[in-house]
Amino acid sequence: MIAREIGSGRPLVALHGFGVDHRIMLPLAEWIGNAPWRLVLVDLPWAESAARGATASSTREVAHDVLAEIDDHLGDEPFAVIGNSYGAMLARHVAHERRPRVRGLATLAGVFRPAHHERNVPERTVVHVESPVLDAAGDAREAFEEISVIQDAASFAAFQRYVLPGLRGADAAVMDRIAADYALDGAPEERHPEPFTAPTLHVFGRQDDVVGYEDGLALRNHYPRASFAVLDGAGHNVHLEQPDVTGALFREWLARMDR
Numbered sequence: 001m002i003a004r005e006i007g008s009g010r011p012l013v014a015l016h017g018f019g020v021d022h023r024i025m026l027p028l029a030e031w032i033g034n035a036p037w038r039l040v041l042v043d044l045p046w047a048e049s050a051a052r053g054a055t056a057s058s059t060r061e062v063a064h065d066v067l068a069e070i071d072d073h074l075g076d077e078p079f080a081v082i083g084n085s086y087g088a089m090l091a092r093h094v095a096h097e098r099r100p101r102v103r104g105l106a107t108l109a110g111v112f113r114p115a116h117h118e119r120n121v122p123e124r125t126v127v128h129v130e131s132p133v134l135d136a137a138g139d140a141r142e143a144f145e146e147i148s149v150i151q152d153a154a155s156f157a158a159f160q161r162y163v164l165p166g167l168r169g170a171d172a173a174v175m176d177r178i179a180a181d182y183a184l185d186g187a188p189e190e191r192h193p194e195p196f197t198a199p200t201l202h203v204f205g206r207q208d209d210v211v212g213y214e215d216g217l218a219l220r221n222h223y224p225r226a227s228f229a230v231l232d233g234a235g236h237n238v239h240l241e242q243p244d245v246t247g248a249l250f251r252e253w254l255a256r257m258d259r
C-alpha cells in the first residue's frame with residue numbers, strides 16, 4: 001500500500017480519494033517544502049500499483065489494511081494523517097483508532113456521510129469556464145467537466161497531472177466490490193465520542209456537490225483544535241482549484257503541530 005515517501009522528518013500519512021491514486025496528494029509535497037515532515041503516500045486497493053492481488057471487498061477491510069500497513073511501516077513512531085474525499089473518511093478512522101500516536105488530522109473535501117442520498121450538498125454550480133480549455137481537453141474533457149467548478153487552464157493542468165493518471169489506471173472491479181460496501185462500522189466520532197484534541201484542519205469546497213460541507217461542519221464540537229474552511233470557487237478538487245489558500249491552511253496546520 002505504501003506507494004512512496006517524499007522528504008524527511010516526522011511522518012505525514014496521505015490517503016487519496018475513491019477512483020484515483022496517490023498522485024492526487026502530490027501537491028502536499030510542494031507545500032511541505034523545508035518543513036520537518038516526510039510525506040508517506042498510500043495507494044488504496046484499486047490503484048494501479050496496488051490492484052494486483054487486492055482482496056478487500058469493503059471499506060471496513062480497507063480501513064483494517066490501512067491501519068495494519070501504517071503500524072507495520074511506522075512501528076511506534078508518532079505521525080499525522082491527511083485524507084482526501086474517501087481517504088478523509090479513512091483518515092478520521094485512523095486518527096481515532098491510533099489517537100495516542102497521532103499528532104494531527106486533516107481532511108480535504110472529506111466524506112463525512114458515506115451514503116450519497118444522505119449528504120447535504122449544494123446544487124451543481126460551475127463558477128468559471130474557459131471554452132478553449134474544454135475544446136482542447138480531448139478525451140479528458142468529460143471527466144474534467146464532471147468534477148471541476150473552475151474550468152480554466154490552471155485547473156485542467158492540475159487535473160491532468162494529479163487526477164487523470166489515477167482515474168485511467170484504477171481497477172473498476174476492485175472499486176465495484178468496495179463501493180457495494182462503502183461505509184465503516186459507524187462514524188469515528190461516534191465510536192470514539194471524546195473530543196479529538198490534536199491540531200486538526202478540515203477544508204471544503206463551497207461548490208462541492210459530491211460531499212458538500214455542512215456534514216463536516218456539524219462535527220465542529222468534536223474537534224476543539226480544528227480550523228474549518230469553506231472555500232468559494234472550489235468543488236470536490238478543492239486543493240487543486242484553490243491551491244494557494246489550501247496550501248497556506250495546510251502549512252499553518254503543520255506549524256500548529258510543530259508547536
